[in-house]
Amino acid sequence: MTNAILALEDGRIFRGVSFGASGERLGEVVFNTAMAGYQEIITDPSYKGQIVTMTYPLIGNYGVNDEDAESYKPFVEGFVVKEYSKIASNWRSKKTLGDYLKEHNIVAVEGIDTRALTLHIRQAGELKAVLSTTETDEKKLVEKAKASLGLIGRDLVKEVIHPKKFEWNPKGKYRVVAIDCGIKYNQLKELAKNNCRITVVPPSTTSKEILQMNPDGLFLSNGPGDPSALQHIVKTAQELIGKLPIFGICLGHQMLGQAFGGKTFKLKFGHHGGNHPVMDLKTRKVAITVQNHGFCVDIDTLNKKEIEITHINLNDQTLEGMRHKKLPIFSVQYHPEAAPGPRDAEYLFGKFVDLMK
Amino acid sequence: MPKRTDIKKILIIGSGPIVIGQGCEFDYSGSQACKVLRQEGYHVILVNSNPATIMTDPDMADKTYIEPITVEAVEKIIAKERPDALLPTLGGQTALNTTVGLAEKGVLKKYKVETIGADIRSIKKAEDRSLFKEAMLKIGLDLPRSDKAYKLEDACKVAERIGFPIIIRPSFTLGGTGGAVAYNIQEFRELAKIGLESSMISEILVEESVIGWKEFELEVMRDLKDNVVIICSIENFDPMGVHTGDSITVAPAQTLTDKEYQIMRNAAIAVIREIGVATGGSNIQFAVNPDTGRMVVIEMNPRVSRSSALASKATGFPIAKIAAKLSVGYTLDEIPNDITRSTPACFEPAIDYCVVKIPRFTFEKFPAADPTLTIAMKSVGEAMSIGRTFKEALQKGLRSLEIKKSGLETILFKDCLKEIKADGETLEKIFQKLRTPNAERVFYVGDALRAGVTMDKIFELTKIDRWFLYNMKEIVELEREIAELGGSLPTKLLLKAKQYGFSDRQLGMLVNKTSDDITALRKTHKIEPVFKLVDTCAAEFEAKTPYYYSTYDQ
Numbered sequence: 072m073t074n075a076i077l078a079l080e081d082g083r084i085f086r087g088v089s090f091g092a093s094g095e096r097l098g099e100v101v102f103n104t105a106m107a108g109y110q111e112i113i114t115d116p117s118y119k120g121q122i123v124t125m126t127y128p129l130i131g132n133y134g135v136n137d138e139d140a141e142s143y144k145p146f147v148e149g150f151v152v153k154e155y156s157k158i159a160s161n162w163r164s165k166k167t168l169g170d171y172l173k174e175h176n177i178v179a180v181e182g183i184d185t186r187a188l189t190l191h192i193r194q195a196g197e198l199k200a201v202l203s204t205t206e207t208d209e210k211k212l213v214e215k216a217k218a219s220l221g222l223i224g225r226d227l228v229k230e231v232i233h234p235k236k237f238e239w240n241p242k243g244k245y246r247v248v249a250i251d252c253g254i255k256y257n258q259l260k261e262l263a264k265n266n267c268r269i270t271v272v273p274p275s276t277t278s279k280e281i282l283q284m285n286p287d288g289l290f291l292s293n294g295p296g297d298p299s300a301l302q303h304i305v306k307t308a309q310e311l312i313g314k315l316p317i318f319g320i321c322l323g324h325q326m327l328g329q330a331f332g333g334k335t336f337k338l339k340f341g342h343h344g345g346n347h348p349v350m351d352l353k354t355r356k357v358a359i360t361v362q363n364h365g366f367c368v369d370i371d372t373l374n375k376k377e378i379e380i381t382h383i384n385l386n387d388q389t390l391e392g393m394r395h396k397k398l399p400i401f402s403v404q405y406h407p408e409a410a411p412g413p414r415d416a417e418y419l420f421g422k423f424v425d426l427m428k
Numbered sequence: 429m430p431k432r433t434d435i436k437k438i439l440i441i442g443s444g445p446i447v448i449g450q451g452c453e454f455d456y457s458g459s460q461a462c463k464v465l466r467q468e469g470y471h472v473i474l475v476n477s478n479p480a481t482i483m484t485d486p487d488m489a490d491k492t493y494i495e496p497i498t499v500e501a502v503e504k505i506i507a508k509e510r511p512d513a514l515l516p517t518l519g520g521q522t523a524l525n526t527t528v529g530l531a532e533k534g535v536l537k538k539y540k541v542e543t544i545g546a547d548i549r550s551i552k553k554a555e556d557r558s559l560f561k562e563a564m565l566k567i568g569l570d571l572p573r574s575d576k577a578y579k580l581e582d583a584c585k586v587a588e589r590i591g592f593p594i595i596i597r598p599s600f601t602l603g604g605t606g607g608a609v610a611y612n613i614q615e616f617r618e619l620a621k622i623g624l625e626s627s628m629i630s631e632i633l634v635e636e637s638v639i640g641w642k643e644f645e646l647e648v649m650r651d652l653k654d655n656v657v658i659i660c661s662i663e664n665f666d667p668m669g670v671h672t673g674d675s676i677t678v679a680p681a682q683t684l685t686d687k688e689y690q691i692m693r694n695a696a697i698a699v700i701r702e703i704g705v706a707t708g709g710s711n712i713q714f715a716v717n718p719d720t721g722r723m724v725v726i727e728m729n730p731r732v733s734r735s736s737a738l739a740s741k742a743t744g745f746p747i748a749k750i751a752a753k754l755s756v757g758y759t760l761d762e763i764p765n766d767i768t769r770s771t772p773a774c775f776e777p778a779i780d781y782c783v784v785k786i787p788r789f790t791f792e793k794f795p796a797a798d799p800t801l802t803i804a805m806k807s808v809g810e811a812m813s814i815g816r817t818f819k820e821a822l823q824k825g826l827r828s829l830e831i832k833k834s835g836l837e838t839i840l841f842k843d844c845l846k847e848i849k850a851d852g853e854t855l856e857k858i859f860q861k862l863r864t865p866n867a868e869r870v871f872y873v874g875d876a877l878r879a880g881v882t883m884d885k886i887f888e889l890t891k892i893d894r895w896f897l898y899n900m901k902e903i904v905e906l907e908r909e910i911a912e913l914g915g916s917l918p919t920k921l922l923l924k925a926k927q928y929g930f931s932d933r934q935l936g937m938l939v940n941k942t943s944d945d946i947t948a949l950r951k952t953h954k955i956e957p958v959f960k961l962v963d964t965c966a967a968e969f970e971a972k973t974p975y976y977y978s979t980y981d982q
Contacts, residue, residue, distance in 0.1 A: 104778035104966045108686030126780040126966035128816050132895050133685050154817050160683050160895035162721045184982035186780050186960055189967040346776040357655045357761050357774045385761060386771045411686030414694060
């Protein structure tokens with residue numbers, strides 16, 4: 072039994088027991104309220120730079136399987152739970168969560184009062200933290216957390232992307248170029264389901280190179296960190312406005328917001344979970360959506376003559392979706408590809424294909 | 429949408445007497461409905477034959493009829509009161525059946541009474557097994573193979589075709605009455621006959637057995653704008669074959685990946701839309717093959733149910749209250765979350781604890797009753813508990829049953845916990861108690877683990893998911909560790925035991941001390957319970973009117 076300590080930059084300490092790799096990791100600590108789907112969460116590239124705590128206390132119950140990863144490896148900096156299940160019980164399970172985390176060198180801790188931690192984040196905001204199985208000096212750990220980089224202004228995208236461009240579903244009819252900022256596999260699967268052939272390109276790809284591929288549409292993926300640190304991608308998107316149908320999700324939506332001249336800001340504590348109600352302002356219907364973002368496009372900074380607000384979050388009235396009034400461009404802050412979470416918004420991939428017809 | 433102003437007088441049918449299979453949960457839901465509809469300014473007429481209910485208290489409805497809940501009696505009330513609408517979905521199966529009876533007799537048409545919540549077509553589609561099957565096949569959902577029969581000889585032919593074991597389900601009954609499992613043709617003949625007799629329309633469904641499959645339930649709500657949300661998922665500890673009312677059940681689901689859960693969620697949404705329950709809550713049951721993951725729909729209740737009462741308390745989302753509001757035209761996004769006040773009711777509760785419901789049996793009061801648990805409900809009540817872990821909630825629940833158990837206590841090894849030696853006879857008794865579901869099975873699972881029976885063997889005999897068994901094993905192992913210490917109880921172990929849900933009394937018994945000794949010991953070590961919130965949102969938002977459960981955490 073190895074002890075582990077989670078130390079926050081404001082001096083708060085949580086002690087538990089390690090169930091992953093040994094070592095020390097820095098990151099901003101965030102909570103996720105999804106009750107299932109830890110495998111997808113751990114492997115979501117958007118969590119680069121973040122230590123994730125699950126509010127649901129019993130984690131690991133169904134193990135880890137070969138199908139549910141959202142990228143080629145886990146990206147969370149650290150993983151914090153109340154009780155880790157040493158048994159994995161599910162017909163698809165291939166290994167326990169603990170073994171999987173050790174294999175991928177992810178530091179994880181159980182035995183933490185995750186509700187107390189969540190309350191602390193809700194009140195103090197998302198904090199820089201360190202999770203360590205090696206250092207026992209609390210003061211040193213707090214100093215390390217304080218001195219860490221945090222998320223603001225950092226380009227984390229370059230740390231999660233696929234190094235080379237690749238094709239997905241080569242038999243698809245509609246040719247989509249997806250700028251990989253940390254793309255989740257289920258976005259690709261959903262596009263493929265809608266008869267798209269996707270060329271996934273690194274974010275350094277220029278607008279000219281993209282146009283040379285002669286695509287029917289451009290897709291801007293999710294990804295980690297601060298959109299303000301990604302001006303080169305914003306510029307690429309800006310140059311393609313008016314030239315291609317564009318669909319953006321999460322970070323892709325934030326970058327589009329900036330490309331439209333809007334501003335983004337950091338939420339006190341982000342939306343991470345699978346139960347956020349989002350209203351479609353046209354139909355007035357509500358979708359239960361999956362969310363994973365710490366930054367947000369400021370509604371007030373968008374030029375309403377060009378941009379229509381299409382969706383809002385009913386919990387806090389923040390922007391959830393927008394579209395260009397004249398051009399075939401739209402984006403959402405939430406995750407229609409779900410994984411993990413409700414699939415109410417899957418139809419948006421079909422809407423994107425409609426724009427390419 | 430704002431509330432409807434074209435209806436003014438609403439008739440609510442209560443659930444009548446409390447019987448096995450239908451407890452006071454429908455008094456709870458009906459009372460909520462009365463309160464809400466009166467607050468909204470509607471004139472509420474209530475009929476319920478049971479005066480020992482909250483809903484028949486003088487200030488609950490504008491007018492209360494304590495009359496038999498029969499088509500004839502309710503017809504007279506309708507003729508006298510001339511209500512604009514009838515809300516049939518909050519009074520359990522009795523209210524639903526009576527409403528169908530009223531519609532079929534032409535009473536509703538004659539007096540121009542509109543059913544709100546669920547209309548007659550939806551009720552029939554959900555309740556009539558063949559219509560239900562047809563509807564499920566239409567939306568591409570898998571079901572156990574089955575066929576219906578009206579005569580014993582036809583039923584036997586169907587049974588031979590499907591193969592044993594076989595479930596016999598009579599149409600239109602209360603609490604699963606008359607439903608049974610047959611393992612051979614002799615048993616089948618006997619049970620099918622009873623089934624045909626207990627059905628209001630002399631119809632039974634002969635069905636492929638999914639006994640031993642994992643059982644799940646989803647509580648679903650829908651509004652007039654077709655917004656649909658899942659309030660709670662429930663996983664049964666006792667697999668298929670034991671009536672849900674007699675099963676230990678756990679919320680939320682524990683052993684499904686998100687992929688599998690979302691397939692179930694999508695199926696549940698498709699079911700409520702296809703059946704056509706326009707507003708309010710429904711309960712949809714699924715079975716999942718533990719080896720292959722094949723998922724089948726078992727049934728749907730187009731009304732609030734026993735499980736919705738549990739789901740309400742488990743999540744903080746008041747299903748009956750919201751269902752009543754939805755029935756008069758409000759939509760989910762227009763109703764505030766009862767607990768946060770600042771966010772809407774159009775969401776899916778996130779819970780950060782584990783809820784366990786354990787049925788309470790009183791077979792000692794019914795000496796002639798067969799204490800084997802089957803698909804007809806036999807429990808007379810239940811205890812619900814909340815903990816941060818399944819272990820904690822399970823032990824809390826067991827001691828709340830008032831059956832003189834202070835947790836997952838042993839039955840067979842009371843005097844020899846330190847060194848358990850189970851002889852062949854004892855093991856045979858344990859196996860017997862595991863093989864056939866019974867009121868004490870959970871305790872025998874504990875004793876099987878104490879006796880060193882492997883989880884695989886216990887699973888083979890019970891089909892209780894290994895995840896539950898493993899958690900029980902952890903309880904039993906800690907119990908032994910404490911017993912072996914023989915008196916002293918180190919702080920760390922004491923804290924762990926409290927987090928595993930051991931009571932002071934239970935710990936006292938293990939170390940030959942009194943309950944008070946352990947309490948005093950705890951206090952010297954500052955191991956005291958804290959109270960955590962049931963807030964619908966796992967602490968994401970501030971809670972204005974939460975409720976609390978005790979636990980041993982920070």
